[in-house]
Amino acid sequence: MEKQIRGVIIGLTLTTIFASSTYAVLANQQTDVQVKSESKVITTSPEEEKQTTIEIPTVQIENEITTKQEAVYRMINAIDYYHSIEIHFSATKKAGELIESIHLSAINLSNNHLTKIDTTYSANNRSTLFYDNGNIETENFDSNDKSLGIDTSFVMLEGASSNHSMTLADSIKIGDDGEKLYKARPDANYYSNAKIVALPSDLAINLLEDESIYELTGTEKKAGRNTVVLEGSLSDANQVRYQSDHFKLNIDAKTGVLLGMSFTNNGIEKDYLNVSSVTFDQLPEVFKSN
Template sequence: MNKKKLTKSIIAISLSVGVLGYGLTYLTNHDNALAQVTETKEIKKVHFTSSNTETNKINIQNTMLNAIDYYSTVAGSLEYYSKRGGFNLSVTYQNDLSEKPKSYEKTLYNQDTNVKTQAASNDDYEVKAYDGDTLSIYKSGSKERGIASNTTTEKVPPMPLETRNQFKGTTMKERIGATEGEKLYNYRYEPSLMSGTVKTSLLPEDIALGFLEDTTKWDIKGEEKIAGVNTVAIEGTLNANYTERFNAKNFKINVDPHTGIMLQMEVIDDTATVVEALYTKNIEIDNTLNQKLFSSVK
């Protein structure tokens, strides 16, 4: 069963490790997960309005928790900034969540201390391609830092349907358990092997569980268009754990209520400064993808 305590950062900071680690976690843990598969629930699209009601809040939670069930393909680009982590990333991605899921990502890095004012560098990047059978990762290295380029490959067979459907259609209450007085959070197995950064946007269950668990701490403020998508704007207060982690108290996120995809996130400190952020630059949902990208990292 894919359980963990919600005590880590919102995204996997060590992105290159996170990509391979995600595949390895699946390979080592999926047999145990199969022994405890939950009943699969039928996914139904919910009529949504932007009014700040408890029903709409619950619908937003559930759609974010199960976002990968509400679209088949997605392609786009995003930027992620972290003052605490000291980095700025730019990621181009495409994901196919059909019967044989695939993914492609190109991540540009900038680890300068003044990251928010400087674009990610073309000199330091990583390309990940998963064709449904093999996960390949190319790291460009960095001439500036004297790091050589390298390519790694790993056989990762398609995820069994039983594993893929574990916790499908479940609600916030069904995702949260406890052991020895500590909360445990149940997470979906994502079959296309998204990296942590992309998963934060395309399957934002960490955000739903971490920011939106207590519906009294956030409100639906209305609708906003982000990257051409009509989104619901949500503003709220961080819980004590995240307040300490980010040294901030408030957040704002924009979510597509039809797919659960989070297109924008801002964590804001007492001086109204954004200290952690995700910004979608462009996105296309359920359109044709470039199939060649899934099998090449060059």
């Protein structure tokens, strides 16, 4: 029996694909990420004696995604392609309940991980999560039924580290007993219900293990960004899970961040996620007063 990994997409418990088909082996693939020597220096306090400076280096990405293998690789390693992110998105559950707004602000530096997530639900209740380098504060936050990310319970694989890029082949291993072991990039920013957009590694492993069932079909603009479009059919297990037979993903062509996701069943589209705005490598407004 293959192990199942459990997660939640928009309050819905999911399990990971365990298809027997082949998956892309992306060994020896290198990132094309470089950090510019010039940094944006922002003073966050108006009082000179209390000034705190947060420097946001710009990640320079020379090439956009051109193949589906590159798309999967950048989805798994999206945190390597930006040092800060601010993104607004909405999503719909299978049952039709709309999460009206999720606003993520995050700083992703090797020595500074800050995350703030504001969520407004269709029932007009709100939740807030703030993560500061290991310290978590929440308000009206119920991770049991209001988590959008795929908070998986992956089996730990030796050598996996947030400081090292991973390929799809690195993420899927066969144990001594013949069972599949899955491992996504560790989430140093505690993205919680926003992980599906900011670090869609779990989604890549879930849907895209078998590259024979989907294609890179073109490009589209989303939230002012170039995206590549991955479209294809779902495995038998995921057809049952999603009650759909087709999926479409919009992947940011540079960072691998998820900017759109939908599932279709018999030609009827079910919109699950739509990003309205996103910026990278600029200090989010919420952290300017810290």
